[in-house]
Amino acid sequence: MNGERTGAGHAWSPASPLLDVRNLTIGFRADAGRVDVVRDVSFTIGAHETVALVGESGCGKSVTALSLARLIPSPPVSYPSGEIRFRGVDTLAMNRQALRALRGGGIGYVFQDPATALNPVYRIGFQLEELLAGPRKQRREQAATLLETVGLPAPRACLEAYPHELSGGMQQRVVIAMAVARQPALLVADEPTTALDATIQAQILALLGQLQQTLGMAVLLITHNLGLVAEAARRVNVMYAGILVEGGDAGTVLTRPAHPYTRGLLDVVPRLQPARGRLKGIPGTVPVAGRLPPGCPFAPRCSRADAGCRARVPDREAVAGDNGHHVRCHHPLPPGDAR
Amino acid sequence: MSGGAGRLLDVRDVSVTYPGHHGRAAVCAVRGVSLHIEPGEVVGLVGESGCGKTSLGSAVMGMLPVSGGELVFQGERVDRDNPAWMRAYRRRVQMVFQDPMGALNPRLTVGGAIDEVLYVHRTQPGLATPAGRLQRRRELMAQVGMDDSVMGGRYPHELSGGQRQRIGIARALAVGPRLLVTDEPVSALDVSVQVQILNLLKDISEQLGVACLFIAHDLAVVRYMCRRTYVMVDGSIVEQGPSDRLFDHPAHPYTARLIAAVPDIARGLKLEAGG
Numbered sequence: 001m002n003g004e005r006t007g008a009g010h011a012w013s014p015a016s017p018l019l020d021v022r023n024l025t026i027g028f029r030a031d032a033g034r035v036d037v038v039r040d041v042s043f044t045i046g047a048h049e050t051v052a053l054v055g056e057s058g059c060g061k062s063v064t065a066l067s068l069a070r071l072i073p074s075p076p077v078s079y080p081s082g083e084i085r086f087r088g089v090d091t092l093a094m095n096r097q098a099l100r101a102l103r104g105g106g107i108g109y110v111f112q113d114p115a116t117a118l119n120p121v122y123r124i125g126f127q128l129e130e131l132l133a134g135p136r137k138q139r140r141e142q143a144a145t146l147l148e149t150v151g152l153p154a155p156r157a158c159l160e161a162y163p164h165e166l167s168g169g170m171q172q173r174v175v176i177a178m179a180v181a182r183q184p185a186l187l188v189a190d191e192p193t194t195a196l197d198a199t200i201q202a203q204i205l206a207l208l209g210q211l212q213q214t215l216g217m218a219v220l221l222i223t224h225n226l227g228l229v230a231e232a233a234r235r236v237n238v239m240y241a242g243i244l245v246e247g248g249d250a251g252t253v254l255t256r257p258a259h260p261y262t263r264g265l266l267d268v269v270p271r272l273q274p275a276r277g278r279l280k281g282i283p284g285t286v287p288v289a290g291r292l293p294p295g296c297p298f299a300p301r302c303s304r305a306d307a308g309c310r311a312r313v314p315d316r317e318a319v320a321g322d323n324g325h326h327v328r329c330h331h332p333l334p335p336g337d338a339r
Numbered sequence: 340m341s342g343g344a345g346r347l348l349d350v351r352d353v354s355v356t357y358p359g360h361h362g363r364a365a366v367c368a369v370r371g372v373s374l375h376i377e378p379g380e381v382v383g384l385v386g387e388s389g390c391g392k393t394s395l396g397s398a399v400m401g402m403l404p405v406s407g408g409e410l411v412f413q414g415e416r417v418d419r420d421n422p423a424w425m426r427a428y429r430r431r432v433q434m435v436f437q438d439p440m441g442a443l444n445p446r447l448t449v450g451g452a453i454d455e456v457l458y459v460h461r462t463q464p465g466l467a468t469p470a471g472r473l474q475r476r477r478e479l480m481a482q483v484g485m486d487d488s489v490m491g492g493r494y495p496h497e498l499s500g501g502q503r504q505r506i507g508i509a510r511a512l513a514v515g516p517r518l519l520v521t522d523e524p525v526s527a528l529d530v531s532v533q534v535q536i537l538n539l540l541k542d543i544s545e546q547l548g549v550a551c552l553f554i555a556h557d558l559a560v561v562r563y564m565c566r567r568t569y570v571m572v573d574g575s576i577v578e579q580g581p582s583d584r585l586f587d588h589p590a591h592p593y594t595a596r597l598i599a600a601v602p603d604i605a606r607g608l609k610l611e612a613g614g
Binding site (some may be wrong): 056057202228231250251269270274277278282286336 | 374387389499500501502529530531532533534535537538541556557558559560562583586587596597598599600601602603604605606607608
């Protein structure tokens with residue numbers, strides 16, 4: 001594989017984070033002006049690190065992920081504030097040429113539904129070779145090697161297949177092969193296993209972990225499944241209604257959450273362990289972007305909310321005693337408190 | 340397993356086959372499955388996509404013909420060829436679907452969607468007059484935790500996913516069924532809303548004594564909901580039993596594999612601490 005790394009050579013040292021998102025706000029053009037679907041979000045991903053971004057549908061996690069390589073056309077999307085630094089370079093300031101090098105070569109993507117990520121009218125081989133460089137025969141070889149890397153049993157036969165001839169798990173392996181073909185430094189996996197069955201899900205997760213090791217990639221894992229976070233990620237960021245409400249070490253956040261929303265998410269998920277009695281739901285529903293309450297977006301559903309919460313969005317604050325653990329809440333849960 | 344006189348539903352050696360077309364072979368989706376449901380019992384049916392669990396649910400509903408075996412409901416054989424009998428059967432067995440948006444008519448208000456069901460069954464006691472149906476509609480809305488005077492005039496697109504599924508449940512309950520077939524009732528909903536709907540189904544089952552065939556792929560959800568569970572693979576039941584025993588001590592290797600594959604917070608964190 002001839003993956004020449006692009007974008008290197010700028011004033012960026014390997015010691016600083018590979019990806020550094022700072023105060024990012026993402027807006028969509030709407031009938032009544034602009035609707036901000038992501039507000040003031042900051043997080044980092046180190047080289048070789050797996051970081052999870054957790055949230056429910058509509059919270060802005062996918063829009064954040066797509067924005068990293070500017071995959072949503074602007075307009076309608078705009079970035080009124082913040083920056084996305086990839087290897088020290090702000091991708092929001094990149095021209096088309098630089099973005100082209102970034103996509104695939106710098107940041108690779110795996111999406112939720114492999115059936116729609118592949119083109120149904122072309123053979124797998126053609127779709128893989130399309131993104132490789134070099135003479136045709138050589139690209140063929142590379143494509144076969146890639147399919148072997150992602151654990152497809154008969155790579156040569158698979159090159160000749162159309163997407164519909166493969167199972168969902170095999171399709172997702174092909175999509176992963178395409179995503180890592182140019183050896184990206186960061187792989188963004190947006191709900192990579194949600195469309196798949198449980199047993200296949202575990203295999204795909206294992207494959208991603210193994211590829212990360214062998215190819216030395218960082219992974220941004222986007223999911224709504226906290227079990228997946230616990231099994232795959234070292235650090236986690238929790239999003240709610242466009243705001244990053246809590247972040248930190250996965251073990252810390254999942255065992256000692258500081259934000260009532262994170263606590264709530266942990267409480268509502270049925271577990272495989274013996275029943276713990278009746279689960280408490282989070283009352284109310286997820287707010288819709290554009291119709292957000294003025295203060296903390298979680299306040300209407302939160303038992304700890306007061307007038308201050310409804311008036312002002314909380315700032316990001318470090319949680320005392322927990323390294324790297326931060327929360328945006330006026331009344332965070334005391335450490336060690338079960339509720 | 341003995342007798343079965345008091346059983347609500349008895350599925351005896353049922354097969355479902357989809358006929359082949361244009362020279363393709365027929366597909367046998369359900370192969371000789373037997374299961375039973377007691378009155379008021381919530382029974383789980385788990386399996387991966389394509390295992391035949393939805394086909395079995397549809398057969399129980401009488402929406403698909405069985406190619407072998409028989410369905411016995413309250414001691415009577417389900418007879419798809421007898422329209423009058425089927426009409427009465429559909430009052431006793433109702434379905435809650437996975438995608439509540441797809442299950443509701445976008446051009447009918449929430450109240451209208453419930454009225455429609457009540458009108459179809461207007462020969463039933465209390466449903467003959469518009470006033471009677473309106474009263475029943477208010478009752479149903481209250482049962483699923485919604486206020487008819489506020490929500491009754493809204494359209495499906497104005498509701499959240501959880502609210503839509505509540506309407507789906509209200510419609511299913513409209514004619515006082517004894518059995519609900521719920522096919523993945525929460526998998527299309529946000530995680531923070533799923534539990535609200537699960538608890539609602541639990542409460543309804545307990546308060547009204549309605550039994551439930553709970554079809555799902557999410558093992559944790561099935562364990563939460565069901566005291567007894569069947570595991571289905573390739574059209575056959577490979578394991579069945581009380582959920583606690585089944586999930587803690589799976590006997591069939593497939594069940595064990597299925598359980599091991601579920602991402603789990605406690606297990607995930609332990610693994611990480613170990614390596």
